[in-house]
Amino acid sequence: MLKRALAIVVILIIGYWLAQGLSQVPFGQDKMLVGKYYLEHVKEQTGAVNAVTAVVVNYRGFDTLGEVTVLFIASTGVGALLWRKKRKRTAKTEGSVVLTTGSKLLFPFIMLFGMYIFIHGHLTPGGGFPGGATIATAFLLMYMAFTIYEIPHKGFEVTEGFAGMGYVVVGLIGLAIGGYFLFDWIWQTWHLGTSNIGRLFSGGFIPVIYTIIGIKVGTELSGIIDNMLKEEVKE
C-alpha cells in the first residue's frame, strides 16, 4: 500500500515536471527548420511523394540500416536463447474447421497486401517495416490455425541474410558511383523515372530498398514466431 502510494506520488511529480517542460513548446505553429528543406526538396531530390520514406531511406539511410541491424540481432538473439537440438511444435488442439479454412483462404490475400505495402512505400503510407510485419502476420495466422504448420526454416534464414546483404550492396554501389554510402544512384545518376513522379516506377532506389527490407523483416519476424512457438521435446 505504502509502496503503491509512493510510486503514484513519484510518477505524478515526474509527470508534472514533464508537463512543465512541454508547456513552453507552442502547439500548431510553424517550427520547421530542417523539415522545411525536406518538404521543399523531396520530390526533385528523391522522386518520392511520401516524404517520410524519403527521409527514412534517402536522407537518413543509416538509421534504417541500424534498425534493420537491431531486428536482425533480436532475431538471432531469440534464436540463440531458445536454441535446443530437439524442438518441435507441441500444440495439441486443432483449430475448428471454420478457422483453418478461413486462414487458408486469407493467407495469400494477407501476403499480397503486405507486398503491396512495401512496393508502394514511396507513394502511400507504409514501407518496408509495416509490409514485412504484415507478411509475418500471415505466417502467424498459419501457425495459430494449424498444429503441424512449419515454415521452411533453412530457406527463411538464408533469405533473411541475403536481403540484409542486398541492402548493404545497394549502399555500396552508391559508394562506388556517387562517392558516399547509400547514394541514390538510380535517381541521381540514371535519372530513372524522373518524368513520372507519383507513379510506380519512380522514387529512385526507395522501392528497391523497401522490397529488400520488407522481405527481410517478414522472414525475420516469422523466424522469431517459429522459434518462440516450438517447445523442447522430451525423449
Added chain:
Amino acid sequence: MSVLAWIGEFLVLFGTIFYFLSTLGLIRMPDVYNRMQTATKSATLGSLGVIVGTGLWAVGKGLSIAWLTKAIVIGVFLLLTNPISAHALIRGAYKSGIPLWEGSVVDKYREHLEKKASEKKEVEEGEE
C-alpha cells in the same frame, strides 16, 4: 452525383446507429455468448454501412473513384474476417469453460461432447 452523396450519408448514419446498438448490447447482455452475438453482428453491419457509405459519399462529393474501390475492398475483407474471429473467440471461451447464462436451457454441444466421451470410453473398455 449528389444522390450518391445522400446515399452515402444515410449509410454512415445507419452504420453509426448499429455501432451504438452493438455497444449497448455489450452492456445489456447477460453472458459472454450473448454479448459476442450482439457485438459481432451489429458491429459488422455497422462497419459495412460506415465504410461503404464513406466511399459513396466521397465519390458523390466529386472525389476520385479510388475511394469507393478501397472502401469496398476493406468492406469485403471485414465481412469475411469478422465472423471467423468471432467464431474463434466463442469457441475459445467455451473450451476454457466459461459458463452459459443461468437462464439458458439447452446446451446441445455439451451433450454432444459427453456422448462422444462416453462412446470413446466404451470402445476403450471393449478393447481391454
